[in-house]
Each structure stands twice: as C-alpha cells, then as structure tokens.
Amino acid sequence: MIQIVALILKKSIRYGGDEQLEPKSNHITWHDSNINRKDRCISNQHRSCALWLTGLSGSGKSTLAFALEKALFARKVSSYVLDGDNIRHGLNQDLGFSPEDRKENIRRIGEVSKLFVDAGLFVIAAFISPNEKDREMVREMFEPEDFLEIYIKCSLEECERRDPKGLYRKAREGKIPNFTGISAQYDVPAHPHIVIDTEHLTIEASIALLLEQLESRHYFMEGNAIYSP
Ligand SMILES: Nc1ncnc2c1ncn2[C@@H]1O[C@H](COP(=O)(O)OS(=O)(=O)O)[C@@H](OP(=O)(O)O)[C@H]1O
Numbered sequence: 001m002i003q004i005v006a007l008i009l010k011k012s013i014r015y016g017g018d019e020q021l022e023p024k025s026n027h028i029t030w031h032d033s034n035i036n037r038k039d040r041c042i043s044n045q046h047r048s049c050a051l052w053l054t055g056l057s058g059s060g061k062s063t064l065a066f067a068l069e070k071a072l073f074a075r076k077v078s079s080y081v082l083d084g085d086n087i088r089h090g091l092n093q094d095l096g097f098s099p100e101d102r103k104e105n106i107r108r109i110g111e112v113s114k115l116f117v118d119a120g121l122f123v124i125a126a127f128i129s130p131n132e133k134d135r136e137m138v139r140e141m142f143e144p145e146d147f148l149e150i151y152i153k154c155s156l157e158e159c160e161r162r163d164p165k166g167l168y169r170k171a172r173e174g175k176i177p178n179f180t181g182i183s184a185q186y187d188v189p190a191h192p193h194i195v196i197d198t199e200h201l202t203i204e205a206s207i208a209l210l211l212e213q214l215e216s217r218h219y220f221m222e223g224n225a226i227y228s229p
Pocket residue numbers: 056057058061062083084085088097101102103105106126127128129130165167176177178179180
C-alpha cells in the first residue's frame with residue numbers, strides 16, 4: 001500500500017497536475033553566460049521568438065514549419081524546426097502517446113524552445129500538442145512577446161482524406177491506440193495568436209500570411225529596436 005502511494009506521489013511530482021517540476025538535486029547551481037540574449041539578437045539582426053504550431057496530424061504543421069524555416073533563411077533570419085516526428089526519433093524516443101507522455105513531450109520541447117530563444121533564434125515547434133493545459137504550460141514558460149501560438153486549422157475530415165502517412169487508416173482499423181482525433185482528444189485553441197486555415201489557403205499563401213504577421217508584430221525590426229523586452 002505504502003509503495004502504491006509512493007508511486008502515485010512520484011508520478012504526480014514528475015508530470016504534475018499544475019505543479020512545476022523541481023530539479024532532483026539541491027546541489028546544482030545556475031551559471032550565467034558572458035553573452036546575453038540581447039547581444040545575440042543584435043549580432044543576428046533580428047529578435048528571437050518561439051512559434052508554436054499546433055494542429056491535428058495531417059493538418060500541415062511539418063509542411064508549413066519547414067517552408068517557413070526556408071523563407072526565414074532566405075531573409076537571413078536564423079530559425080530551427082523542432083518537429084514532433086523527428087524529436088520522437090531522438091530526444092523523446094522514450095515517450096509514447098498517453099496523456100502523461102504527451103505532457104512530458106511538450107514540457108521538454110518547451111524547455112528546448114526556451115534555449116533556442118535565449119540563443120537569439122526563431123524556433124518553430126510543430127507538435128500536435130492536443131491538450132490546452134499542456135499548451136498553457138508552455139506558454140507560461142515564456143514572456144508574452146516571446147511566444148506565438150499558431151493554430152494550423154484543418155478539419156478532421158480533410159486530415160483523414162490527406163492521410164499523408166496512412167496513420168488515420170491504421171487508427172480506424174484499431175491498429176494505433178490513442179490516435180488524436182480518432183481515439184484521443186484535440187482541444188481546439190481558444191485564443192491562438194494566429195490561425196492558418198490549410199483547407200482554404202495554399203502553402204505559399206500560408207507562408208506569406210505568417211511572414212506578414214511576424215512583420216506586423218515587429219519581429220524583424222532592425223537596428224537598436226531589434227530587442228524589445
Ligand atoms: N497515437 C498517435 N496520435 C497522434 N500522432 C501519432 C500517434 N502515434 C504516432 N503518431 C505520430 O506522431 C506524431 C505526433 O507527435 P507529437 O510529438 O507532435 O504529438 S503530441 O504533441 O505529443 O501529441 C504524428 O505526426 P504528425 O502527423 O506530423 O502530427 C504522427 O506521425
């Protein structure tokens with residue numbers, strides 16, 4: 001009995017309800033870098049920011065993330081894509097698709113995204129991130145101006161029609177448990193900063209809209225104004 005209670009407590013500390021994770025050791029010390037984020041942004045000639053793409057499988061997250069990375073590269077804006085499928089091949093290969101594992105997946109990517117933003121880069125994180133609470137957890141890791149939630153909007157019917165990896169067919173056949181949209185929930189973002197409707201926009205139009213949004217929100221400002229916080 002005591003062991004069961006200890007196990008439950010350990011799990012709730014690891015994944016949390018609302019509680020923050022704490023380092024496992026008290027004997028660790030934070031070291032500041034000699035170069036701060038402002039220096040890096042000035043050197044890069046652009047601000048840094050986390051662009052968080054959320055949406056159903058097949059909605060177009062990866063397609064748009066990599067197209068945006070290319071478009072930013074052409075503008076000499078340094079960015080890097082963190083893509084769900086790719087990250088699950090390495091850093092998060094120990095995680096599955098239970099709600100707890102998805103939460104840990106999103107938490108780790110939030111932390112990695114913070115490092116990218118501190119490094120003076122744009123990070124484009126493309127994850128289904130189906131749970132509103134998990135997305136909120138990530139949002140709260142950042143200053144408001146450093147984080148944009150981008151909802152890649154596409155109906156389940158269209159995602160299933162596209163089915164680029166044949167996963168919906170397998171999920172319908174019962175071969176993939178907890179499949180988002182079929183046997184696991186997707187919470188539609190209540191207040192995303194940007195919505196990209198991939199059922200009604202081409203890939204090119206979506207990228208143009210994203211660049212326009214970043215421009216109008218002053219993420220490409222140059223000179224002394226490039227770093228606002
Ligand atoms: N059960 C289940 N549900 C949803 N998706 C599944 C599942 N099993 C495997 N896959 C594949 O994993 C990719 C999603 O990984 P993510 O890390 O983005 O998921 S999550 O944010 O933790 O929910 C997802 O990639 P995308 O299609 O690019 O979204 C799938 O290729």
